[in-house]
Amino acid sequence: MTKLRIRPAVASLPRYVPGRSAPGADKISSNEMPTPPSPAVLEEMARSLQAINRYPDLTAAPLREALADRLRVAPDQLCVGTGSSAILLAALSALCQPGSQVVYPWRSFESYPIAVTAVGGQPVPVGLLPDASHDLDAMRGAITPDTVAVIVCSPNNPTGPALTFDQVSSFVASIPDSVMVLIDEAYIDFATAPGVSTAIPLIASHPNVVVTRTFSKAHALAGARVGYGIGDAEVIDAMQALLVPFGVNSVAQAGALASLNDLDEVRRAVREVVAERERVVPALRSLGYDVPDTQSNFYMLRGTGPDLVEECARAGLIVRPFPEGVRVSVGAPSHNDRFLAVAERHARRGLRDEERGE
Numbered sequence: 001m002t003k004l005r006i007r008p009a010v011a012s013l014p015r016y017v018p019g020r021s022a023p024g025a026d027k028i029s030s031n032e033m034p035t036p037p038s039p040a041v042l043e044e045m046a047r048s049l050q051a052i053n054r055y056p057d058l059t060a061a062p063l064r065e066a067l068a069d070r071l072r073v074a075p076d077q078l079c080v081g082t083g084s085s086a087i088l089l090a091a092l093s094a095l096c097q098p099g100s101q102v103v104y105p106w107r108s109f110e111s112y113p114i115a116v117t118a119v120g121g122q123p124v125p126v127g128l129l130p131d132a133s134h135d136l137d138a139m140r141g142a143i144t145p146d147t148v149a150v151i152v153c154s155p156n157n158p159t160g161p162a163l164t165f166d167q168v169s170s171f172v173a174s175i176p177d178s179v180m181v182l183i184d185e186a187y188i189d190f191a192t193a194p195g196v197s198t199a200i201p202l203i204a205s206h207p208n209v210v211v212t213r214t215f216s217k218a219h220a221l222a223g224a225r226v227g228y229g230i231g232d233a234e235v236i237d238a239m240q241a242l243l244v245p246f247g248v249n250s251v252a253q254a255g256a257l258a259s260l261n262d263l264d265e266v267r268r269a270v271r272e273v274v275a276e277r278e279r280v281v282p283a284l285r286s287l288g289y290d291v292p293d294t295q296s297n298f299y300m301l302r303g304t305g306p307d308l309v310e311e312c313a314r315a316g317l318i319v320r321p322f323p324e325g326v327r328v329s330v331g332a333p334s335h336n337d338r339f340l341a342v343a344e345r346h347a348r349r350g351l352r353d354e355e356r357g358e
Ligand SMILES: Cc1ncc(COP(=O)(O)O)c(C=O)c1O
Pocket: 030, 031, 082, 083, 084, 085, 086, 109, 153, 156, 157, 184, 186, 213, 214, 215, 216, 222, 225, 226, 227
């Protein structure tokens, strides 16, 4: 039994649960891309190993400059960290003191309550609407004088729906400018619904907005751990001060930069995932599953649970259960076909059980 005075809030912190993996099974549980980055990206990453005896660029300046150029912001409006998880933590630790409240949608990304608690803040979850999208009115209503930040996750993990630019814009306009609006756009590249687009243009007129992005999803670099935040230069400077120095290693920086120079390939891979999503989701709905609109690289089968997870495991597929339903990542076409076959058997069995009155 340790004698160290570990903060009680840390001892009781829920642990981040990664998607399960099993030898030989195909993992469609962690919202990863089914294919690795392009050979050009992998070559740049391999080449960067030649200088691995050197520290990486402290603030990933070449990557920040390339991103700033593409996103039409200044390089000092960007910070890069070990995944957008690190950016989230830096943003929240810049703001939270004991008693600080952070409002976020729920169910949403499981890191939110963990990160808020880790930095000494008080989590304020707000339930979703029946269509599994954010209840923006209720989120606005949950803001008190102690609220330091409100998190928006669009598209929302694990349910799928995204907010339109107009929805985000009027939400931001209604939030006090002393409250950070942190907009998590981890999955924005997969969004195709009309009116859905990045919130980055809002930063120019709202210095309380911070947008977070990642190379883990569309860029297929989840293992490299690169994410970034975009916001007002003063806010970004505070976040930068809290990020681990030299945190983003040189192989990861090289991969992210190379991927930005190979956007055609990124877009092609994203189009394949979206096409598969548009094939699989209607098929599931026609089998009777309740699948909320998804603008992401995953979908949720609401009301399903451990039985479906087990049937998937027997078929060599790992999917992710949540209390609201099972979340499945869009995989390679063969994974998606196998999942559809399991889902069809599962639906038929459910119908037979209903007929027998079980
Ligand atoms: C909504 C959302 N935000 C952020 C992240 C963090 O991603 P990373 O730390 O790999 O950038 C994830 C990861 O799954 C996510 O689902």
